[in-house]
Amino acid sequence: MMISKGKHLGALLILVSILGCEQQNRYSLKRLDSVLLDESRLKVEVLASGLEVPWDLEMDDTGFLWVAEQKGKVSRVNPETGAQQNLLQLSDVWQERTSGLLGMAVHKDFKKFPYVYLNYTARSDSGIISRLVRYTYESDSLVQPFPLLEIEGGTSHNGSRLAFGPDGKLYWATGDVHDFTYAQDARILNGKILRMNEDGSIPEDNPDPESYVWALGFRNMQGLAFSSKGFLYTSEHGDAIEDEVNLIQKGGNYGWPHIEGKHDLENERDFAENNNTLEPLRSWTPVIAPSGITYYGSSAIPEWRNSLLLTTLKGKSLRILFLNGTGDEITGEEILFENHYGRLRDVVSGAHGEIYLSTSNLDWNPQPGFPLDGDDKVLKISPANEVSSTPLIPVNAQQALAQNGKDLYLSYCASCHKEDGAGVRDVFPSLKASGLINGDPAKLIDVVLKGSGRSESGQQMPSFAFLSDSEVAEILNYIRDEWASSPTSISHDLIKQSR
Numbered sequence: 001m002m003i004s005k006g007k008h009l010g011a012l013l014i015l016v017s018i019l020g021c022e023q024q025n026r027y028s029l030k031r032l033d034s035v036l037l038d039e040s041r042l043k044v045e046v047l048a049s050g051l052e053v054p055w056d057l058e059m060d061d062t063g064f065l066w067v068a069e070q071k072g073k074v075s076r077v078n079p080e081t082g083a084q085q086n087l088l089q090l091s092d093v094w095q096e097r098t099s100g101l102l103g104m105a106v107h108k109d110f111k112k113f114p115y116v117y118l119n120y121t122a123r124s125d126s127g128i129i130s131r132l133v134r135y136t137y138e139s140d141s142l143v144q145p146f147p148l149l150e151i152e153g154g155t156s157h158n159g160s161r162l163a164f165g166p167d168g169k170l171y172w173a174t175g176d177v178h179d180f181t182y183a184q185d186a187r188i189l190n191g192k193i194l195r196m197n198e199d200g201s202i203p204e205d206n207p208d209p210e211s212y213v214w215a216l217g218f219r220n221m222q223g224l225a226f227s228s229k230g231f232l233y234t235s236e237h238g239d240a241i242e243d244e245v246n247l248i249q250k251g252g253n254y255g256w257p258h259i260e261g262k263h264d265l266e267n268e269r270d271f272a273e274n275n276n277t278l279e280p281l282r283s284w285t286p287v288i289a290p291s292g293i294t295y296y297g298s299s300a301i302p303e304w305r306n307s308l309l310l311t312t313l314k315g316k317s318l319r320i321l322f323l324n325g326t327g328d329e330i331t332g333e334e335i336l337f338e339n340h341y342g343r344l345r346d347v348v349s350g351a352h353g354e355i356y357l358s359t360s361n362l363d364w365n366p367q368p369g370f371p372l373d374g375d376d377k378v379l380k381i382s383p384a385n386e387v388s389s390t391p392l393i394p395v396n397a398q399q400a401l402a403q404n405g406k407d408l409y410l411s412y413c414a415s416c417h418k419e420d421g422a423g424v425r426d427v428f429p430s431l432k433a434s435g436l437i438n439g440d441p442a443k444l445i446d447v448v449l450k451g452s453g454r455s456e457s458g459q460q461m462p463s464f465a466f467l468s469d470s471e472v473a474e475i476l477n478y479i480r481d482e483w484a485s486s487p488t489s490i491s492h493d494l495i496k497q498s499r
């Protein structure tokens with residue numbers, strides 16, 4: 001008896017494993033592209049398609065990928081097969097342009113505490129509001145909505161993102177809803193990073209034990225992520241210039257609306273000194289519209305280990321931001337998929353070091369050439385044995401942005417000094433006619449790096465200290481080649497020495 005039972009069990013196990021294999025084949029994902037890094041070969045597959053603006057992606061500790069779509073749908077996707085289960089459609093979400101279901105977090109210990117936290121915009125008698133609600137996952141559904149907090153919402157600048165910290169607390173990055181007085185006002189919960197216990201109460205060790213506020217001075221954050229060291233990073237939209245990635249400190253002030261990006265203007269430096277504000281790790285002008293961010297700590301893709309992965313909307317790309325050993329500096333930046341899949345909204349990495357990206361080509365701001373077939377999609381990126389004959393290859397951001405002096409001049413200088421260098425009479429000086437571009441390069445470099453105070457016309461030349469040495473050299477060589485009578489070349493070493 002015993003022996004035959006064992007035999008049956010063995011046969012059953014074989015049968016189960018065959019079925020398992022068949023199932024995997026049946027569900028094989030559609031392969032779109034391959035990517036070639038220094039050593040690693042990667043494949044890009046379609047995990048899910050036919051979605052509508054999948055704003056937030058999260059992994060739970062049981063291995064499922066959670067997808068929140070802007071119009072209020074929440075689903076769970078099997079990251080191997082792509083099988084998708086719809087779990088919830090919010091009934092009270094208000095979705096127009098950039099409002100809607102904007103933030104999601106799953107409990108760190110989901111097996112034990114099957115909670116899903118959602119933040120979305122809604123309308124109430126008092127106007128537009130931004131709700132934070134905890135749902136419980138139970139028998140293939142999200143039930144028992146439990147409201148945690150409600151703050152003012154807006155027609156845009158609602159943020160927002162949610163993330164659990166290694167301390168078991170929930171962090172909420174809120175938007176300033178277009179009110180310039182909010183971000184610096186600690187009594188108001190907009191334009192802040194809020195920190196709370198998993199039941200929505202205020203933790204005793206917040207900077208002010210009576211307040212949710214963990215950090216302040218933000219405009220409109222679109223990414224929020226912890227690293228394995230427990231550092232908290234955000235991505236944020238600047239106004240017309242200066243998109244940012246910040247490293248968040250407890251009680252930190254990040255300067256908005258008095259400071260944009262680096263503290264490179266005189267009035268910014270004054271405000272910074274008086275208010276102890278913190279500078280971004282990186283800022284981008286021209287803007288790229290950064291969105292979801294995640295820390296990549298896996299060795300599955302060794303080239304990207306210890307980096308921040310950042311999706312961009314306007315930039316239509318994935319950025320790889322390489323961190324230094326301590327995690328408080330960005331040492332390099334690469335760009336992948338530029339203009340290839342369109343606007344990218346969120347990114348998360350899975351248990352085996354694979355990466356998931358969501359497209360955002362059906363949102364309020366569609367781009368020429370998009371949406372593509374099957375949009376919006378969730379894409380899966382993972383190591384592969386082979387690459388195609390035409391793999392995609394990341395490019396260095398410096399090269400991609402700073403192709404040549406002319407483009408840099410058009411991006412950074414021409415808005416004031418004009419394309420032909422003639423400036424605007426009595427407002428912006430002509431560079432063509434300026435003695436400075438012919439003379440001692442040191443003075444010219446100084447003006448560009450430091451900017452100037454207000455001129456008689458009340459105008460100001462901004463500081464361009466945020467540009468790299470080679471970018472400044474490119475620009476200056478361009479304007480001297482164009483308009484100086486006997487130009488000599490300015491090296492990036494000379495710029496370095498002048499800083």
Ligand code: HEC
Pocket residue numbers: 409412413414415416417427428429431434435436437444447448452453454455456459460461462464475
């Ligand atoms: C926001 C407008 C603005 C932008 C953008 C701008 N400038 Fe200026 N620039 C000015 C103003 C205003 C002055 C005059 C300042 C003064 O008189 O103190 C000036 C002065 C200068 C001067 C000195 C001219 C002279 O004869 O004294 C140089 C050189 C110059 N800018 C180069 C640049 C370069 C190169 C860039 C791009 C990297 C740039 N500027 C971007 C507004 C701008």
